[in-house]
Amino acid sequence: MQAYRVTTADGIDAIEQVVMDTPTPASDEILVKMKACSLNYRDMLITMGGYVRNDVRPIVPLSDGAGEVVSVGSEVTNFALGDRVIGNFFQAWKKGKIDDEGLNSAMGGSIDGVLAEYFILKADCSVKIPDYLSYAEAATLPCAATTAWHALVSVGELKPNDTVLLLGTGGVSIFGLQIAKALGAKTIITSSSDEKLARAKELGADFTVNYSTHPNWEEEVLKITHGKGVDNVLEVGGAGTFEKSSACVKPNGTLSLIGILTGLESPPISLMTIFNLLRIQGIYVGSTAMLEQLVSTMEAHQIHPEIDKSFPFSKAIDAYHWMAQAKHFGKIVIESEG
Numbered sequence: 317m318q319a320y321r322v323t324t325a326d327g328i329d330a331i332e333q334v335v336m337d338t339p340t341p342a343s344d345e346i347l348v349k350m351k352a353c354s355l356n357y358r359d360m361l362i363t364m365g366g367y368v369r370n371d372v373r374p375i376v377p378l379s380d381g382a383g384e385v386v387s388v389g390s391e392v393t394n395f396a397l398g399d400r401v402i403g404n405f406f407q408a409w410k411k412g413k414i415d416d417e418g419l420n421s422a423m424g425g426s427i428d429g430v431l432a433e434y435f436i437l438k439a440d441c442s443v444k445i446p447d448y449l450s451y452a453e454a455a456t457l458p459c460a461a462t463t464a465w466h467a468l469v470s471v472g473e474l475k476p477n478d479t480v481l482l483l484g485t486g487g488v489s490i491f492g493l494q495i496a497k498a499l500g501a502k503t504i505i506t507s508s509s510d511e512k513l514a515r516a517k518e519l520g521a522d523f524t525v526n527y528s529t530h531p532n533w534e535e536e537v538l539k540i541t542h543g544k545g546v547d548n549v550l551e552v553g554g555a556g557t558f559e560k561s562s563a564c565v566k567p568n569g570t571l572s573l574i575g576i577l578t579g580l581e582s583p584p585i586s587l588m589t590i591f592n593l594l595r596i597q598g599i600y601v602g603s604t605a606m607l608e609q610l611v612s613t614m615e616a617h618q619i620h621p622e623i624d625k626s627f628p629f630s631k632a633i634d635a636y637h638w639m640a641q642a643k644h645f646g647k648i649v650i651e652s653e654g
């Protein structure tokens with residue numbers, strides 16, 4: 317089969333296109349013919365080396381794939397040939413708290429991912445795609461959407477009328493916006509682009525702040541909330557945004573620590589954490605149970621993921637370059653040509 321492989325830490329252009337043996341599923345696994353996959357910021361970092369965890373090389377990249385089941389292991393009972401399927405980001409995290417085995421099962425990081433004509437999934441860490449979603453749409457869910465669900469619902473225990481702050485208009489934040497709105501929360505979203513903020517409004521964002529024209533954007537967020545602050549912030553910026561994000565959270569609120577868009581340094585802990593009794597919750601994608609809950613909620617609300625642009629499999633490297641430019645809104649997908 318045709319596949320891509322990350323073998324060095326020399327960046328996007330060093331990703332190789334290779335011919336590999338099509339894998340054979342073990343008794344508890346399924347073989348999936350890839351129809352679509354999606355990119356996450358992490359996939360770009362992995363090509364450069366120094367990613368904090370699950371940075372094995374050589375590896376078939378990308379965690380997020382959707383496809384059709386073409387072979388099933390002898391013990392598999394929950395999938396049949398022809399089923400439409402997505403795999404959980406962690407292939408050994410079914411439910412509850414994650415353990416070491418789970419942490420070492422990240423697709424496209426510690427085990428081979430989905431940027432190939434075929435990929436293997438554990439049957440019990442896979443989820444059927446609801447009919448209303450296309451393969452491309454379904455391929456956006458395993459990492460970014462599950463992360464937003466984990467932060468907002470699984471640990472954030474989001475309630476109607478809570479206020480949620482979302483930073484930027486990338487994959488995690490746009491799913492955060494869509495989930496929060498569907499569950500009745502108020503949303504504030506930031507962006508460097510007024511055009512992207514207008515699109516966020518169309519998706520239901522209640523308030524928008526341009527963080528380029530308002531470098532002290534935390535003051536704008538506090539104004540919007542009449543000085544009270546938000547219940548939960550999906551903190552995808554890291555060291556460069558953490559202190560401002562902390563200032564936006566109301567007493568007893570939650571700061572969901574997710575991302576490192578401003579760099580790999582550790583964020584400084586703000587003293588507001590103490591004096592506003594904040595909860596800082598580390599989020600690392602989610603369990604298969606969380607992905608299942610997300611998918612059924614999306615189906616109930618008929619939420620369609622925001623796909624910015626689709627690239628054919630043969631132009632996968634162009635998809636990485638498009639992500640690196642950060643012009644996208646929501647998700648970037650790669651679709652099979654066969």
Ligand SMILES: NC(=O)c1ccc[n+]([C@@H]2O[C@H](COP(=O)([O-])OP(=O)(O)OC[C@H]3O[C@@H](n4cnc5c(N)ncnc54)[C@H](OP(=O)(O)O)[C@@H]3O)[C@@H](O)[C@H]2O)c1
Pocket residue numbers: 355356357358459460463483484485486487488489506507508509512527552553556557573574575576577578599600601602639642643644646
């Ligand atoms: N912990 C986890 O499990 C987990 C899971 C998924 C992602 N992540 C992390 O979360 C982050 C976001 O991932 P993603 O895949 O959603 O990324 P993405 O789609 O590449 O998001 C890119 C967007 O982020 C916004 N951005 C960049 N710098 C910003 C800043 N200083 N302040 C506010 N917004 C900024 C920009 O939006 P505008 O153009 O609108 O300004 C940019 O277009 C990454 O660091 C990723 O590694 C972590």
